[in-house]
Ligand code: SF4
């Protein structure tokens with residue numbers, strides 16, 4: 001990114017922060033560590049602390065950082081080096097990132113170019129170049145509405161498990177769009193004292209890691225009634241799969257018998273009983289149905305991020321320099337209609353000129369743009385910001 | 398709670414209060430003739446911990462319940478004075494195990510009262526009679542380190558924040574909480590000079606016994622790491638490094654701590670990283686020395702347990718040897734046929 005582009009972004013960010021009258025800050029702000037990227041490609045400035053929202057907001061307006069982070073932990077002395085900080089506790093925050101979820105739409109908007117031979121292709125980059133076997137690529141990765149819907153689906157799964165299994169209801173949970181590819185789910189008030197080992201157990205529960213089929217009632221010998229939280233979840237998932245797709249025919253042609261058989265299986269599953277299902281399909285099919293059911297209900301939270309009790313997270317209501325979008329709180333009642341590519345756009349303004357290297361067709365704030373390849377374009381400010389943040393373009397006045 | 402219960406569970410706060418109503422015992426007075434039985438029983442508690450790894454209370458000791466209750470804080474004082482972390486663990490575990498033996502058959506009301514006193518939120522189960530529902534936060538606090546699959550939260554019945562446990566399991570969790578409490582009590586600094594002479598003589602004798610026993614189960618020689626005895630996770634990370642691939646932070650942490658705990662010098666470890674694509678000599682050196690305990694807090698960090706490595710995606714799936722261990726550092730010894738350290 002060249003100087004002019006950086007200046008343009010800094011100016012735009014600064015104007016945004018100066019226009020704010022108040023800023024969201026975490027509880028006990030004076031016990032948190034803050035970190036900033038003050039420019040692209042610069043090292044993170046860490047171990048900063050602020051004792052009020054006003055001071056932090058003043059800093060943001062003056063420095064216009066590219067990214068703003070705060071520690072989910074509270075410390076006695078947040079400005080000291082890590083070993084001297086004095087850890088007190090940490091909020092529990094779950095990270096859901098579309099990047100870790102299988103997405104077919106990547107073929108539509110992502111691409112790579114081999115730096116050695118110039119070969120290019122669609123979708124995620126390969127392990128090594130099919131042409132020359134080298135491993136260095138230039139990547140162009142975008143997010144689209146579909147990516148973000150996939151991530152939102154995981155949020156719904158997470159909220160359900162938190163409420164039903166953990167008793168952590170909506171009133172104790174806040175959902176944020178991360179400003180880029182996913183969502184952060186913050187748990188309020190509870191759990192801040194649990195340590196890394198306990199957090200790992202939480203994450204393993206959500207992702208289904210370490211699940212012992214024998215212990216949930218799916219033992220190899222005679223699968224019967226499913227117990228445990230996960231057992232119930234698997235049974236419910238199996239119900240949905242069978243209900244939707246059915247399970248191959250046995251009494252070919254006899255619709256009546258088939259319907260009866262399916263009903264018996266579903267009734268069993270409704271009562272957490274898999275016996276009827278297991279007797280009606282081959283062992284191999286049963287096993288693959290169970291793995292599919294598990295895959296469907298496991299919640300894809302990022303295990304490393306969520307178990308790290310020193311982690312810095314992006315500060316809500318600040319700009320994400322990967323996109324220029326805001327990390328924005330999404331009230332649960334509007335989660336279903338929340339559209340990040342519309343509702344998290346805050347840097348709107350008059351058209352500006354940019355020269356674009358390369359960008360797929362994309363949508364933002366109701367408009368559709370691109371595809372571009374080595375051309376100049378005049379686009380609304382928020383679109384220019386996105387292109388610059390993605391390093392797909394330079395500002396040209 | 399009845400007096401007899403305090404003799405069985407002397408670590409309860411109520412026990413201390415109850416005793417101070419009966420006798421006003423100060424450390425200085427422990428030398429007095431009338432407290433001889435207390436000192437004798439206290440010493441026995443510690444000896445039982447050393448020799449049998451469990452404190453045993455005979456019913457005849459319950460007759461003199463005041464001495465029995467008093468012997469507990471006295472034993473704690475003796476352990477504090479010896480001032481050795483390993484002894485603290487051994488002793489607190491032995492007291493906790495003794496409590497477990499009673500708790501597993503205790504009547505449910507008492508069990509719940511003791512849970513409450515230990516800060517553990519439990520109630521009779523909404524499910525099967527005789528089971529209990531336990532707040533998941535308390536469950537995690539104490540059971541997150543139990544490694545059998547049945548203790549993993551993912552394999553439990555969890556409903557609206559409550560984990561269903563049997564009486565035996567609840568007692569086992571209380572054992573953890575009790576061990577923590579007893580351990581903490583023994584960390585109160587106390588020097589031998591604060592004790593009357595007759596008692597400090599006993600402490601001296603206990604200390605000698607302890608030193609002898611400690612030597613007998615002493616430090617097992619660490620097996621030095623080489624190509625033949627590395628766990629699959631470490632092997633894979635080294636291979637990737639040598640191919641010039643990037644290792645994530647958790648991976649570097651795991652690899653560095655593994656190597657520094659299995660006989661590699663900092664310089665050797667640094668050499669490995671120098672081929673890495675994003676090698677920054679100064680920063681890497683700082684990190685490695687820090688993890689190896691040569692800087693900062695001076696603690697040498699240990700690699701994560703296998704289960705953590707699995708969660709973090711570092712474990713490539715273990716081999717047969719891995720079946721017998723739960724920590725990568727146990728691998729070399731397990732491979733040699735031992736049981737692991
Ligand atoms: S089981 Fe443990 S030692 Fe074995 S490969 Fe996995 S993490 Fe390494």
Ligand SMILES: [Zn+2]
Pocket residue numbers: 114115116117118119129130131132133134
């Ligand atoms: Zn190539």
Ligand SMILES: [Zn+2]
Pocket residue numbers: 103105106109142143144145146147148
């Ligand atoms: Zn997409």
